[in-house]
Amino acid sequence: TDGSIDCTLHKEALRNAVLNSTQASTLLGGQSINDIILNHCYTPLSASVGEEACVEESEEWETLEAVLSREFGEGHGGRKVMLCGGAGMGKTTGVEQLIWDWAAGTRLQHYTFLLRVCVDTLFTSKKSLEGLLLTSHANFSTEALAIVLQRPAESLLLVLDGLDRFQNLLSECPPSDELVNDPQQPVGGAVLLHSLLEGFLLPGASILLTSREPILDLESLQCVHLLGFSQDQRRTFAQRFFQNEAKAEQILHHCEQAVGMAELCVCPTFFWMLCCVYKECKDRAPQTLTELCCIVTHKILQEHSVSMEAGKQLLCGLGKLADHCTSLTQTSCSSTEVFACGLQPFLGSAVLSAFLRLSGGDISSDEATFSFLSPVFREFVSAAAFYLDPSGGIPEEGEGLLHVFLAGLSDPAQRTLLKSSVGTFSSGRLSEFHQWLMSSVTEVLPGFEKEKHWRMFQLLHHAHSPVLVREGVGSCQWRTVSYSGLRVADCVALAYIVCCLGEMEHLNLYGSKLTEKQMLKLLPVFQLARSVNLSQSHLSSDGLRHLAQAMMDGQTTALNLSYSKLGDEAVKTLCPALKHSNLQTLNLRVCNLTPGCCEALGQMLSGSKLCVLDLGGNDLQDQGLSQLISAVGTSSCRLQDLSIGMCSLSGACVAVLSSALSSSLSELKILNLRDNSLAEDTLELLSQALQTGRSSLNTLTLFDCELTDSCCPSIAAILQSHNCHLTELDLSVNELGQSGALVIFDTLTAPQCPLKKLCMVRCELTEQVFSVLGSVLVSATSRLKELDIGINPVGDAGAKHLWKALKHPNCKLQHLDLEMISLTDASVDELCEAVAASTSLTSLILKNNGLTDLSVPRLVKLVQDRPIMKELNLQYNDFSEDVFELMDVCPRIQY
Numbered sequence: 001t002d003g004s005i006d007c008t009l010h011k012e013a014l015r016n017a018v019l020n021s022t023q024a025s026t027l028l029g030g031q032s033i034n035d036i037i038l039n040h041c042y043t044p045l046s047a048s049v050g051e052e053a054c055v056e057e058s059e060e061w062e063t064l065e066a067v068l069s070r071e072f073g074e075g076h077g078g079r080k081v082m083l084c085g086g087a088g089m090g091k092t093t094g095v096e097q098l099i100w101d102w103a104a105g106t107r108l109q110h111y112t113f114l115l116r117v118c119v120d121t122l123f124t125s126k127k128s129l130e131g132l133l134l135t136s137h138a139n140f141s142t143e144a145l146a147i148v149l150q151r152p153a154e155s156l157l158l159v160l161d162g163l164d165r166f167q168n169l170l171s172e173c174p175p176s177d178e179l180v181n182d183p184q185q186p187v188g189g190a191v192l193l194h195s196l197l198e199g200f201l202l203p204g205a206s207i208l209l210t211s212r213e214p215i216l217d218l219e220s221l222q223c224v225h226l227l228g229f230s231q232d233q234r235r236t237f238a239q240r241f242f243q244n245e246a247k248a249e250q251i252l253h254h255c256e257q258a259v260g261m262a263e264l265c266v267c268p269t270f271f272w273m274l275c276c277v278y279k280e281c282k283d284r285a286p287q288t289l290t291e292l293c294c295i296v297t298h299k300i301l302q303e304h305s306v307s308m309e310a311g312k313q314l315l316c317g318l319g320k321l322a323d324h325c326t327s328l329t330q331t332s333c334s335s336t337e338v339f340a341c342g343l344q345p346f347l348g349s350a351v352l353s354a355f356l357r358l359s360g361g362d363i364s365s366d367e368a369t370f371s372f373l374s375p376v377f378r379e380f381v382s383a384a385a386f387y388l389d390p391s392g393g394i395p396e397e398g399e400g401l402l403h404v405f406l407a408g409l410s411d412p413a414q415r416t417l418l419k420s421s422v423g424t425f426s427s428g429r430l431s432e433f434h435q436w437l438m439s440s441v442t443e444v445l446p447g448f449e450k451e452k453h454w455r456m457f458q459l460l461h462h463a464h465s466p467v468l469v470r471e472g473v474g475s476c477q478w479r480t481v482s483y484s485g486l487r488v489a490d491c492v493a494l495a496y497i498v499c500c501l502g503e504m505e506h507l508n509l510y511g512s513k514l515t516e517k518q519m520l521k522l523l524p525v526f527q528l529a530r531s532v533n534l535s536q537s538h539l540s541s542d543g544l545r546h547l548a549q550a551m552m553d554g555q556t557t558a559l560n561l562s563y564s565k566l567g568d569e570a571v572k573t574l575c576p577a578l579k580h581s582n583l584q585t586l587n588l589r590v591c592n593l594t595p596g597c598c599e600a601l602g603q604m605l606s607g608s609k610l611c612v613l614d615l616g617g618n619d620l621q622d623q624g625l626s627q628l629i630s631a632v633g634t635s636s637c638r639l640q641d642l643s644i645g646m647c648s649l650s651g652a653c654v655a656v657l658s659s660a661l662s663s664s665l666s667e668l669k670i671l672n673l674r675d676n677s678l679a680e681d682t683l684e685l686l687s688q689a690l691q692t693g694r695s696s697l698n699t700l701t702l703f704d705c706e707l708t709d710s711c712c713p714s715i716a717a718i719l720q721s722h723n724c725h726l727t728e729l730d731l732s733v734n735e736l737g738q739s740g741a742l743v744i745f746d747t748l749t750a751p752q753c754p755l756k757k758l759c760m761v762r763c764e765l766t767e768q769v770f771s772v773l774g775s776v777l778v779s780a781t782s783r784l785k786e787l788d789i790g791i792n793p794v795g796d797a798g799a800k801h802l803w804k805a806l807k808h809p810n811c812k813l814q815h816l817d818l819e820m821i822s823l824t825d826a827s828v829d830e831l832c833e834a835v836a837a838s839t840s841l842t843s844l845i846l847k848n849n850g851l852t853d854l855s856v857p858r859l860v861k862l863v864q865d866r867p868i869m870k871e872l873n874l875q876y877n878d879f880s881e882d883v884f885e886l887m888d889v890c891p892r893i894q895y
């Protein structure tokens, strides 16, 4: 009966294994398990459950301890969990602490037996489950174990730690007829493991596996990702480590500031090493990752009294071994391989085991394998060897740290300590690296791939040489692609680059989601950028405050926050700062603004340097506009260009606008009112304001403002006035009709009419209107140079009047847009003749008409024979593919 098997003895045996362990803590290998457990140094770890690991610290992070308690909770018999996490993330420590706690009677007591399955020999020969359990539990006799295994399997928890070493052996699933259910039957490792996981062997038993990578894709297996230490867990660890809260805070702060360290600190082994180094560096903590690795190497070599010559030989050998492992994508090597890398003088010496872990027996055994204790150091020695060993070129790498270390080591300040222990670097190698870096920068930054840009910033940051930054970035055509998705480390690197340069033309963060931390790191960039694009971005309210501060202190002249869902409160936060900034242009299009923020906007306008303001697409309403506009027309407002299209304005707002415009102090030159329903009678007020002579307005957009012919006399009055400065007028998409248009055209020949550009797209213009327009164009007094009158279906007959006018020497037209006027091939003779004769026309838009292949040869010849023609747009006509080649010969033709 199982009563004869005493689980308290088993628990004691498990505890004794820890108590009697002789494993020692090392700098690169980490703190020993017994030290952690017995001295209560265990710190909770973070984990996330599911297929994808949630690697950014967030609410999805739970503690490993909580996850394991839940997954293996009472009543959940037969749970199978795979704990995945990179090297040194704490898998073994987490599992060992769990075993200790079970043995101490504090966790998972509903399992009567917790058993380790020894994985070391799992794949070397056929083994039975019983055999493997006996290897790890010498306290059991074969008979006793057999009795334990006959218990209801629900009371058993099996632990298999470190399966990643057998990744390739596990990749293939054995056929199900090979799976076994007898714990005494010897089988291969893959069969044994699959028999356990698929519930053939000990059905109902719970199983906990660990591996660096997710190795088995089984439905029965729940994946838990181990993510190391969160910020708070690092704090707990550091407080325990230093026994001093202030010191712990200092370290945490330093990690954030030191170049390249913050991201690595989530890894418990790395953080342990860092704390050990900090404890000893009384006067000066390492400022960068490279410096940290140089200090650690120096310490290890000194501790083992390694001479300079031998130190150099060791690093070169380790570097070769690292490159060898990388090229074969393997993590461990045999002693033969270690030998071949020139490390034979160090085989068996303690200094080698400070860097490499030996497993599978002693050095002389065939099964002995070596692997790097720390993946970070693997890349570090590879970089150091590049500078120490003159053979080979710049090693290739993907995302890793190798190039980061090459960059860091190229800086004499960061490698000082390494120099004192292994000697000076070859100057040829140093200049080789610098040349490589400079040519990579000049190749990458003019390109479109933002990740590659960031990589270059990182390398330049690690190289820590303002001269290199100025030489590389300063002299190349740095393309301003959107930098959305910057990680914190990229923000830091970008800030370093821009600070070295002292300026940045354009910071494009289109579509970014920026946390407060990222904003803080980017502050110097915001201050030094001439223009900043945050269109479609999301900023937290703290982030916004930092932006405001940066604008106030900085030299930015243009800020684009359009489509960013800011809302009134955010704008109220920004306005007081922007008032005192150097901003000249501010884009707040479609930012969910309401009348609630207009007072703040108005206050910002008075006294600021702002000249251009776009508020289009916000629900400002008449009430908001009157608050906003109160500043315009006062001596403290410099606004010249205001867009308030689609702002739910009605005719009632025209009164306040008009009074602002008629103030002699108003500097407003451009006003865009498109897409508002302005009642036409109120246009009279605007007309009067523009006739006072005090308004400087030269561009007015009334596109789609629900105007009709009854407003045309008011517009005509403006154009006829001797005081009017209007040179551009857009009346498109209004139902002006023939009579209305004629009233306006009548004024265009008046000598005082200053209009140079007129848009009347889709205004129901007729052939008769076009005929009048023809006579306007040939009059000696008309100043019209640009005419957009598309989407008025006047056909060939209507266009004829314009062709005739174009030939006339008085016609000054440079740009003519006749999109969608139902033009056909029948017009082409006259069109070509007219354009050829025109002395001014440089751009003709004929999109969306009925031209066919027949016209193409004539049109191509026309453009070819007319060098002053900049653009002939023939898009969306009825062409077949046959003529594409013909049109391709002339790049000024768009089709």
Ligand SMILES: Nc1ncnc2c1ncn2[C@@H]1O[C@H](COP(=O)(O)OP(=O)(O)OP(=O)(O)O)[C@@H](O)[C@H]1O
Pocket (backbone or CB within 6 Å): 029, 030, 031, 032, 033, 036, 041, 042, 043, 044, 045, 085, 086, 087, 088, 089, 090, 091, 092, 093, 094, 162, 212, 268, 269, 270, 272
């Ligand atoms: N919970 C923890 N509390 C304190 N220190 C920890 C903890 N987890 C890990 N460490 C530190 O990290 C080191 C490495 O941990 P561990 O050996 O458990 O990692 P691992 O994930 O098993 O790595 P590998 O895949 O390389 O075997 C430990 O020696 C210890 O210094």
